[in-house]
Amino acid sequence: MLMSNDLSAVVQRTIEKGPLVHAITNSITINDCANIILAGGGRPTMAESPEEAEEITACADALVLNLGNPSPEKIKAMLLAGREANRQGIPVVFDPVGVGASRFRMKAAADLLGNIRLSIIRGNASELRYLAQGQKSTSGVDAGKDDRVTEQNLSEWITQLQGLSARWGAVTVVSGEWDVVADASHSCILHNGHSMMRKITGSGCMLSALMGTYCGGNPGDPFAAAVAASGVMGISGERAYRNVQKQGGGTSSFRIALIDAVSQIQDTHWEEELHFAYR
Amino acid sequence: MLMSNDLSAVVQRTIEKGPLVHAITNSITINDCANIILAGGGRPTMAESPEEAEEITACADALVLNLGNPSPEKIKAMLLAGREANRQGIPVVFDPVGVGASRFRMKAAADLLGNIRLSIIRGNASELRYLAQGQKSTSGVDAGKDDRVTEQNLSEWITQLQGLSARWGAVTVVSGEWDVVADASHSCILHNGHSMMRKITGSGCMLSALMGTYCGGNPGDPFAAAVAASGVMGISGERAYRNVQKQGGGTSSFRIALIDAVSQIQDTHWEEELHFAYR
Amino acid sequence: MLMSNDLSAVVQRTIEKGPLVHAITNSITINDCANIILAGGGRPTMAESPEEAEEITACADALVLNLGNPSPEKIKAMLLAGREANRQGIPVVFDPVGVGASRFRMKAAADLLGNIRLSIIRGNASELRYLAQGQKSTSGVDAGKDDRVTEQNLSEWITQLQGLSARWGAVTVVSGEWDVVADASHSCILHNGHSMMRKITGSGCMLSALMGTYCGGNPGDPFAAAVAASGVMGISGERAYRNVQKQGGGTSSFRIALIDAVSQIQDTHWEEELHFAYR
Numbered sequence: 001m002l003m004s005n006d007l008s009a010v011v012q013r014t015i016e017k018g019p020l021v022h023a024i025t026n027s028i029t030i031n032d033c034a035n036i037i038l039a040g041g042g043r044p045t046m047a048e049s050p051e052e053a054e055e056i057t058a059c060a061d062a063l064v065l066n067l068g069n070p071s072p073e074k075i076k077a078m079l080l081a082g083r084e085a086n087r088q089g090i091p092v093v094f095d096p097v098g099v100g101a102s103r104f105r106m107k108a109a110a111d112l113l114g115n116i117r118l119s120i121i122r123g124n125a126s127e128l129r130y131l132a133q134g135q136k137s138t139s140g141v142d143a144g145k146d147d148r149v150t151e152q153n154l155s156e157w158i159t160q161l162q163g164l165s166a167r168w169g170a171v172t173v174v175s176g177e178w179d180v181v182a183d184a185s186h187s188c189i190l191h192n193g194h195s196m197m198r199k200i201t202g203s204g205c206m207l208s209a210l211m212g213t214y215c216g217g218n219p220g221d222p223f224a225a226a227v228a229a230s231g232v233m234g235i236s237g238e239r240a241y242r243n244v245q246k247q248g249g250g251t252s253s254f255r256i257a258l259i260d261a262v263s264q265i266q267d268t269h270w271e272e273e274l275h276f277a278y279r
Numbered sequence: 280m281l282m283s284n285d286l287s288a289v290v291q292r293t294i295e296k297g298p299l300v301h302a303i304t305n306s307i308t309i310n311d312c313a314n315i316i317l318a319g320g321g322r323p324t325m326a327e328s329p330e331e332a333e334e335i336t337a338c339a340d341a342l343v344l345n346l347g348n349p350s351p352e353k354i355k356a357m358l359l360a361g362r363e364a365n366r367q368g369i370p371v372v373f374d375p376v377g378v379g380a381s382r383f384r385m386k387a388a389a390d391l392l393g394n395i396r397l398s399i400i401r402g403n404a405s406e407l408r409y410l411a412q413g414q415k416s417t418s419g420v421d422a423g424k425d426d427r428v429t430e431q432n433l434s435e436w437i438t439q440l441q442g443l444s445a446r447w448g449a450v451t452v453v454s455g456e457w458d459v460v461a462d463a464s465h466s467c468i469l470h471n472g473h474s475m476m477r478k479i480t481g482s483g484c485m486l487s488a489l490m491g492t493y494c495g496g497n498p499g500d501p502f503a504a505a506v507a508a509s510g511v512m513g514i515s516g517e518r519a520y521r522n523v524q525k526q527g528g529g530t531s532s533f534r535i536a537l538i539d540a541v542s543q544i545q546d547t548h549w550e551e552e553l554h555f556a557y558r
Numbered sequence: 559m560l561m562s563n564d565l566s567a568v569v570q571r572t573i574e575k576g577p578l579v580h581a582i583t584n585s586i587t588i589n590d591c592a593n594i595i596l597a598g599g600g601r602p603t604m605a606e607s608p609e610e611a612e613e614i615t616a617c618a619d620a621l622v623l624n625l626g627n628p629s630p631e632k633i634k635a636m637l638l639a640g641r642e643a644n645r646q647g648i649p650v651v652f653d654p655v656g657v658g659a660s661r662f663r664m665k666a667a668a669d670l671l672g673n674i675r676l677s678i679i680r681g682n683a684s685e686l687r688y689l690a691q692g693q694k695s696t697s698g699v700d701a702g703k704d705d706r707v708t709e710q711n712l713s714e715w716i717t718q719l720q721g722l723s724a725r726w727g728a729v730t731v732v733s734g735e736w737d738v739v740a741d742a743s744h745s746c747i748l749h750n751g752h753s754m755m756r757k758i759t760g761s762g763c764m765l766s767a768l769m770g771t772y773c774g775g776n777p778g779d780p781f782a783a784a785v786a787a788s789g790v791m792g793i794s795g796e797r798a799y800r801n802v803q804k805q806g807g808g809t810s811s812f813r814i815a816l817i818d819a820v821s822q823i824q825d826t827h828w829e830e831e832l833h834f835a836y837r
Contacts, residue, residue: 027306027585028313028325034586034759039809044759045656046586049629052660059659071328071352073629098324101338102331199542201313201323250539251318260808263757306585307592307604350607350631377603380617381610478821480592480602529818530597 002188002224002278004271010228011266014217015041019061021212024048024078026068026097029202032259033066033209039263040232042213053077054084062216063090064209065112067105068097075108082116091119091215091222094170095208099123100130113168119215119222121164122173122208125149125157132164149178158187158279171222175207179230181223188227191275192234194241200255207233210262227276235273236261281467281503281557283550289507290545293496294320298340300491303327303357305347305376308481311538312345312488318542319511321492332356333363341495342369343488344391346384347376354387361395370398370494370501373449374487378402379409392447398494398501400443401452401487404428404436411443428457437466437558450501454486458509460502467506470554471513473520479534486512489541506555514552515540560746560782560836562829568786569824572775573599577619579770582606582636584626584655587760590817591624591767597821598790600771611635612642620774621648622767623670625663626655633666640674649677649773649780652728653766657681658688671726677773677780679722680731680766683707683715690722707736716745716837729780733765737788739781746785749833750792752799758813765791768820785834793831794819 021042025033030046037044047056050073057063063085065078085092094116099109109131112118121131125147149157161172161182173181179190197203207229214225240257247253300321304312309325316323326335329352336342342364344357364371373395378388388410391397400410404426428436440451440461452460458469476482486508493504519536526532579600583591588604595602605614608631615621621643623636643650652674657667667689670676679689683705707715719730719740731739737748755761765787772783798815805811 026325028309028323030586031310031589031759035810035813038757038759044586045659046584046627047656047660048627049662051630051662052628055660055662069325069327070331072330098326101324102326102334104328104330104334199317201310201317250542252314252535252538252542255314256535256810256814259810263808263810305604307588307602310589348604348606349610351609377605380603381605381613383607383609383613478596480589480596529821531593531814531817531821534593535814 002227004274006224007228007231008271010214010218010224014214015266017217018043019216020045020059021062021216022057022060023064023209024081025066028068029205032202032206035259036206036209036262037213039259040210040213042216048074048077050077050080053081057081057084058088060090062212063092064212066095066097066205066208067099070105070108078112079115086117091219092116093120093208093212093215094118096123096127096131099127118170120171120211120226122211124204125174125176128174132160149174149176154189158182171226173226175204181226181230183223187279189277190230190234192238194237196241196254197237199251231274232262232265235270281506283553286507286510287550289493289497289503293493294545296496297322298495299324299338300341300495301336301339302343302488303360304345307347308484311481311485314538315485315488315541316492318538319489319492321495327353327356329356329359332360336360336363337367339369341491342371343491345374345376345484345487346378349384349387357391358394365396370498371395372399372487372491372494373397375402375406375410378406397449399450399490399505401490403483404453404455407453411439428453428455433468437461450505452505454483460505460509462502466558468556469509469513471517473516475520475533476516478530510553511541511544514549560785562832564782565786565789566829568772568776568782572772573824575775576601577774578603579620579774580615580618581622581767582639583624586626587763590760590764593817594764594767594820595771597817598768598771600774606632606635608635608638611639615639615642616646618648620770621650622770624653624655624763624766625657628663628666636670637673644675649777650674651678651766651770651773652676654681654685654689657685676728678729678769678784680769682762683732683734686732690718707732707734712747716740729784731784733762739784739788741781745837747835748788748792750796752795754799754812755795757809789832790820790823793828
């Protein structure tokens with residue numbers, strides 16, 4: 001079982017190593033993703049053309065694949081990059097953004113799941129439920145109201161994620177008001193963060209990019225990387241909210257404060273603010 | 280005639296509904312557009328591949344088409360999305376960014392105008408004049424000096440926009456120091472905002488995205504949506520400038536403060552700061 | 559030899575002229591590039607489709623080509639735009655982002671160098687060394703540790719850059735803790751900036767975009783434009799750091815403060831903070 005000081009070590013090792021993180025991601029939050037990788041201690045590189053995706057991946061310490069705003073070329077690059085990562089033993093994080101929103105994304109997700117060994121699959125409740133049940137969402141890229149993880153359905157979610165983890169051989173994570181991180185035999189529940197994270201774009205994308213960063217700094221322990229990233233983002237969200245409240249700021253100030261908080265996390269006793277439990 | 284409390288209701292209804300807004304837009308300001316949609320109470324979704332543009336549109340409450348940094352694939356996606364929006368009765372906002380800057384954009388604009396029933400067409404004076412007269416601009420994406428809307432030529436602009444509104448069956452909006460919103464039989468003049476809005480990229484794109492958001496929250500009343508968005512952005516610009524001045528910030532702080540102000544507008548008596556008149 | 563008040567004039571002339579700057583750049587930092595062009599007094603326009611790249615370039619005062627996250631279509635647009643710029647006598651700035659990271663980028667760089675007359679080539683030490691020696695980097699888009707410009711190897715770098723400048727007929731610039739600007743017969747060393755500039759994405763891209771802006775405002779003097787941009791960015795980095803420190807901010811606040819400082823530079827005696835010397 002991970003203790004909170006183990007999580008602190010995950011963050012610290014990443015900063016010491018400065019892993020190169022290759023992200024093939026969407027144009028909406030690509031700048032935020034690059035900046036969160038840097039804030040977490042990594043070095044971002046983004047290359048979404050099939051012409052170079054493999055070669056760039058071969059030098060990286062981690063690969064992040066994000067399904068937002070996809071194109072056929074980008075999916076092709078993801079498949080090439082993912083297979084190369086597998087050949088090189090580089091951890092791969094997959095964020096199935098809005099997977100239930102179109103047949104094109106569904107097919108792309110199936111192709112990625114079928115051809116690449118993933119280390120972490122992270123999404124919101126709707127995205128994970130689609131992956132689990134093949135159920136289409138009609139609510140865009142946010143979790144639908146019926147899909148939210150609540151205190152009442154936590155056990156159900158743990159069971160579901162552990163099944164998915166066993167099926168895909170990956171750590172699975174559902175994020176929201178409650179976060180659940182699972183592999184086939186373990187699970188961890190986190191209850192940090194702030195509702196203002198839903199009022200900016202990119203909270204989820206940044207979390208996946210941070211997971212990739214911590215994976216790069218801690219290869220071989222994607223479970224710890226996923227828990228640490230979920231904790232760091234949640235606590236950073238809480239701290240950002242307090243800072244912004246003090247200064248009367250709105251959602252855009254919150255976005256700045258959130259990345260700030262991640263970039264400053266290692267100088268603080270953040271583990272003490274964690275609300276988490278292993279089941 | 281709309282009263283200022285009607286405009287307040289436009290904003291409020293949007294927040295209550297939380298409309299899903301599909302934007303096919305440019306990579307330069309895509310993140311700002313997503314964040315302004317959220318700040319206005321909407322939920323953004325961006326999908327610019329022809330593979331999924333129709334399907335994503337079918338679930339949306341509004342569609343925003345932005346001509347900045349276009350590619351043939353993206354124009355194809357816009358046409359597919361626009362036609363689907365028309366079939367489903369979803370309002371469509373069109374922002375002809377830099378339309379006079381190339382034959383490619385001129386042709387794309389003509390295709391979109393010819394094939395899609397638009398609810399709102401919003402641009403700066405040069406863009407609108409090009410659409411009206413087929414006159415090419417050589418000043419990039421900003422309004423040329425000879426094109427500015429001034430107190431002196433307001434009447435001329437109203438007449439011109441009403442003609443365009445009649446021709447295209449859409450609400451037309453020219454934005455700048457003065458904003459004019461028109462349909463075939465009504466018009467509204469607004470005089471809010473701050474010159475610093477021209478020192479950041481995306482002021483216009485964000486305004487169009489906010490119009491889409493308010494259209495999504497108030498389907499069937501694009502005129503009120505356009506007036507409310509123009510008013511909210513103008514007043515947010517003034518408030519942002521005052522905040523930034525107080526703290527000695529520059530243009531980047533202004534951009535953050537502008538989105539902040541939009542995200543906080545509903546908690547204030549913003550209608551009292553409106554300078555607007557119906558003609 | 560340039561005096562510091564000449565550099566101040568470079569900045570001032572740009573603000574008075576308001577040059578139109580066409581940038582074909584990467585999606586990661588495209589928004590920052592547009593905003594830094596505005597902060598420097600220019601007007602950004604971005605068009606990366608081969609369909610319109612030439613036509614947009616023809617109206618511009620400067621062209622900036624950035625190799626980050628390239629695609630075959632974008633390289634094609636760069637070649638078309640670059641040739642048009644040459645025909646029109648418009649200065650061209652080239653930033654070979656991550657050029658050593660893939661064969662695709664190496665070939666693209668060779669095509670651009672072989673077909674376009676460049677005014678300025680600016681990169682970090684690894685990128686410049688690759689261009690000089692054909693040596694591949696394996697450290698992503700950042701300068702590798704062995705490549706850093708230090709006080710010890712400054713003379714070597716000057717010789718190397720002057721050779722490159724003679725070969726390519728361009729001003730060459732290597733940026734980092736020390737900046738070196740050279741043409742075939744002159745060189746200038748600058749020692750400003752702050753290490754936090756490496757903790758955000760886009761410092762280099764923004765510097766290249768600012769060089770393009772100053773080139774647009776001072777056609778015919780790319781050397782002065784390159785020195786002025788390096789000085790303004792370095793001093794803005796130092797000022798941004800001091801501001802952020804005072805308020806306890808992190809890396810994202812630093813990014814905002816950096817663009818702020820550039821937008822405010824002309825109201826200050828920034829030349830007095832310059833650490834620079836001609837050799």
